[in-house]
Amino acid sequence: MAKTNKSIIVNGEHHEVSAESSEPLLWVLRDRLGLTGTKYGCGEGACGTCTVLIDGKAERSCLVAFEDLEARHAIVTIEGLVQDGELSPVQHAFVEHNAFACGYCTSGMIMQATDLLTINKTPSRSEIIEAMNDNLCRCATYPSIITAIESVVKENGSKSEDQS
Amino acid sequence: MKRRDFLRLIGSSTMAFAVTSCSDRKANPLFGKTGQELEFVDFEILCRSINPIRNFSELVLFKDTKRVEVYTGRSELGQGLTTVLVSIVSQAFEIEPNQVDVFLADTNLCPDDGPTSGSSTTRDIAWGIWGACLEIKDDIIAEGAKLLGVDLTEVRFSQGTVFVEKGTKSRISMFEMSRDGITFTNPNTTPQRVQMYRDAGLKSVRALDVVTGKLKYAGDIMAGTCRYGGFFTPPEFRTGYKFQPVDLRATLAVPGVITAGNMGQRGPYVVAETFPALQEGLAMIDRKSMVPKKNELVKNLSQVREHAILRKTVEDTGNVEQHLKSCRHTLSETYTTHHYNVAFLEPQTSVAIVSDDEAHVWDSTQHAHRQQQVVARYTRIPVERVHITGTNVGGGFGGKIGHKSGAEAAVIAQATGLPIKRMYSRAEVFQRLSRAKEEVAVDLISGVDDSGKIIARSANIYQDEGNGLTEIYDIPNSRIRLFQVSQKNMGIRHATIRGTSFTQDVFAMESHMSSLAHSISMDPLEFRLKNALWHQDLLHTAAEMIGYGAYQPPEDHGLGMAIINHGGQQLGALFVEVGVDRKTGRITIQRMRAAFDVGIVMCETTATIGVIGALIWGLSITMKEELKFDESRILTNSFAGYDIARFSDIPDMQVKFIKTFGDGLSPRGCGEMPLPLIAPAVANAVYNAVGVRLFSTPFTAERVLAAIRTQAT
Ligand code: FES
Ligand code: FES
Numbered sequence: 001m002a003k004t005n006k007s008i009i010v011n012g013e014h015h016e017v018s019a020e021s022s023e024p025l026l027w028v029l030r031d032r033l034g035l036t037g038t039k040y041g042c043g044e045g046a047c048g049t050c051t052v053l054i055d056g057k058a059e060r061s062c063l064v065a066f067e068d069l070e071a072r073h074a075i076v077t078i079e080g081l082v083q084d085g086e087l088s089p090v091q092h093a094f095v096e097h098n099a100f101a102c103g104y105c106t107s108g109m110i111m112q113a114t115d116l117l118t119i120n121k122t123p124s125r126s127e128i129i130e131a132m133n134d135n136l137c138r139c140a141t142y143p144s145i146i147t148a149i150e151s152v153v154k155e156n157g158s159k160s161e162d163q164s
Numbered sequence: 165m166k167r168r169d170f171l172r173l174i175g176s177s178t179m180a181f182a183v184t185s186c187s188d189r190k191a192n193p194l195f196g197k198t199g200q201e202l203e204f205v206d207f208e209i210l211c212r213s214i215n216p217i218r219n220f221s222e223l224v225l226f227k228d229t230k231r232v233e234v235y236t237g238r239s240e241l242g243q244g245l246t247t248v249l250v251s252i253v254s255q256a257f258e259i260e261p262n263q264v265d266v267f268l269a270d271t272n273l274c275p276d277d278g279p280t281s282g283s284s285t286t287r288d289i290a291w292g293i294w295g296a297c298l299e300i301k302d303d304i305i306a307e308g309a310k311l312l313g314v315d316l317t318e319v320r321f322s323q324g325t326v327f328v329e330k331g332t333k334s335r336i337s338m339f340e341m342s343r344d345g346i347t348f349t350n351p352n353t354t355p356q357r358v359q360m361y362r363d364a365g366l367k368s369v370r371a372l373d374v375v376t377g378k379l380k381y382a383g384d385i386m387a388g389t390c391r392y393g394g395f396f397t398p399p400e401f402r403t404g405y406k407f408q409p410v411d412l413r414a415t416l417a418v419p420g421v422i423t424a425g426n427m428g429q430r431g432p433y434v435v436a437e438t439f440p441a442l443q444e445g446l447a448m449i450d451r452k453s454m455v456p457k458k459n460e461l462v463k464n465l466s467q468v469r470e471h472a473i474l475r476k477t478v479e480d481t482g483n484v485e486q487h488l489k490s491c492r493h494t495l496s497e498t499y500t501t502h503h504y505n506v507a508f509l510e511p512q513t514s515v516a517i518v519s520d521d522e523a524h525v526w527d528s529t530q531h532a533h534r535q536q537q538v539v540a541r542y543t544r545i546p547v548e549r550v551h552i553t554g555t556n557v558g559g560g561f562g563g564k565i566g567h568k569s570g571a572e573a574a575v576i577a578q579a580t581g582l583p584i585k586r587m588y589s590r591a592e593v594f595q596r597l598s599r600a601k602e603e604v605a606v607d608l609i610s611g612v613d614d615s616g617k618i619i620a621r622s623a624n625i626y627q628d629e630g631n632g633l634t635e636i637y638d639i640p641n642s643r644i645r646l647f648q649v650s651q652k653n654m655g656i657r658h659a660t661i662r663g664t665s666f667t668q669d670v671f672a673m674e675s676h677m678s679s680l681a682h683s684i685s686m687d688p689l690e691f692r693l694k695n696a697l698w699h700q701d702l703l704h705t706a707a708e709m710i711g712y713g714a715y716q717p718p719e720d721h722g723l724g725m726a727i728i729n730h731g732g733q734q735l736g737a738l739f740v741e742v743g744v745d746r747k748t749g750r751i752t753i754q755r756m757r758a759a760f761d762v763g764i765v766m767c768e769t770t771a772t773i774g775v776i777g778a779l780i781w782g783l784s785i786t787m788k789e790e791l792k793f794d795e796s797r798i799l800t801n802s803f804a805g806y807d808i809a810r811f812s813d814i815p816d817m818q819v820k821f822i823k824t825f826g827d828g829l830s831p832r833g834c835g836e837m838p839l840p841l842i843a844p845a846v847a848n849a850v851y852n853a854v855g856v857r858l859f860s861t862p863f864t865a866e867r868v869l870a871a872i873r874t875q876a877t
Contacts, residue, residue, distance in 0.1 A: 036384035037377015041509045042590040046803035078377035091375040102242025103374035104510045104558030129811045138559045140780030142814045
């Protein structure tokens, strides 16, 4: 089977990539672009460790085939969240609240939470749980992750109050 | 080897070992006022007085880089070892945390400190490092005074520097002394107090790397530059499995497959450019010629008892038979448990480069030095030429101690001359580790007198591993026996998952305790308080946390409790509130309140995350997880068919650490102990809610509903 060549945008940079058309984005990122922050956990969309943003929306990169990517898609991985040397608010909150143990699920958790907080700046606790529910953490750091996300929500809430 | 000899051997200017601190006193608002009742002690005086040098394996050495290096063969599994070590060393010498480098699990750099398991790493390693630091500091002070030409009483130590207290402003830093190549030889100097404990341990020192995706796990090594290799993993149990050479043409035709071969009894292997191509190549292997032997599975409890042989008598006091006969109240019950999978999110992964007579393996392992032996055995390369670099581990839970991914990567690398990454697929994690937790059956008979005092108890535990239980009740006539059910007959091999079988034993014992209390119409808390050896304070604390006695649960809600003693070191008491839906059998855990005595808590944030995580693990295996098997196959091969605890399962949880026994001064570990409390506490709460006793795990809605219906008929 011939490989497909195409240009994709990852973390704001164009990359010329050659890969099997069925190859999941997860492995393109990890092995062809060296972006290993995105992790393999199950390969079937059931754990969330491979979550990235595609056009701002959280997607399981293990389920997105290379052939389905288009040049216009903006892909963001955990490595792309740092802007001008600054952690994103979600990354910062995960540090502040020690929201991890082994850390293997953390990239996926942060990407999923980033998606949630982009759509809804001040989700309730139950909205957080609903949005995060398909991301698994075997170390079961769920309570700290909720606290971390809630701290960003609080920050967002006070910002919007300031603006009003 | 004497510590100083060891030091000379490694050529360092100074070193030492031993203990702890409690740097983090902040309560996590999520979990309530944790640690409120812990006594904070002067760790320095403590470890000098107790046992400053417990372990010669770890090492702190100063180099002329103004940095302190710490070495241990143990691994970072997410339990916070790196953070704790940085915290300890920076506090001991009053230097910045970023001046401390921690080196873990590298067979070329670190001594073999045994496996990273059994909640022992903080207890053994961190304790050792702390004492070492203190001893070195004594040496530094003595040496500093000498170099400054003053008496020892005239100097003080602060921020890594020895000062002359009065008069001159002379000073010398410990790094300068080290650069001068001075060897410190006298540990018996006057103790100097470290006045300040800092918050270095409050946040993980790995945090920035974790949240930016930079933290390297084994799978991240040589991304894109090595090849993926793997062995065929049969879906059948491997017991008695004989591999025949197979035709690999179909595999070799898969795009991206580079090579494939048969490797004797290790079976067929495949090497591919990418992980998906490897999986496809392995899937193309024709299994027709590889039918495994059928296992004789033990199907029911009477067969289990029939096949069992006495393995060990853990406890035998008094005359159990005679007193059971004479007791007015006796209760005989049997409890059974189920199989579950370790299900860490990072599958076992290793990367190997092998040349003629040397191997270097990066491995996601809980015990690098054991992996070194395994790789040497597989490759026949002398062990001293096998270098294992332990990487960060994405969850271990006992499943990354004896795994074969490193050895398999190495033999494929050896056979092909290519750098090989061996990463288990999720299905392989299930297939290779689902021979994991055994079904355990426990037969219990207890006799109680009219006052509620337990007079006699017999426990027969059928399980292939573990040491059974430490008795936690004051029972004058007690016998605990462990029976082995041979692996062949069980058809399922065993491995350790987060504790060695006591999870199952505690379920039986603590369910039985509440059952026994009910059988004599006694409150289960009162019954435990009357009979427990050491748990009274913990029971009172956890009972108060949940409002036991004062709080009346609504209809179909109930409170349950359980206590545990893990290896005589770690004690815990848990109370839970559950709600039971009588129509569906669904149990909802509403609240968990737990009190633990784990000795000194070195870093409360890490310890709290650890015990909360273990409680949720317990919830997960008790309420949700169950592996399915048929005669020869493991049927559960993915997360799609195997649900573990997720966000929506987390109840309202609070934990407290308290001191109840001993000097309360040494760290005793806490990672495994909370987990077994869940099953009995929930079973007891279900009984309290709807009057139904659950004798088998997991507590699926179907099982609970069946029990409710049986009771109604
Ligand atoms: S690896 Fe993609 S969801 Fe698990
Ligand atoms: S922190 Fe280990 S899996 Fe989430």
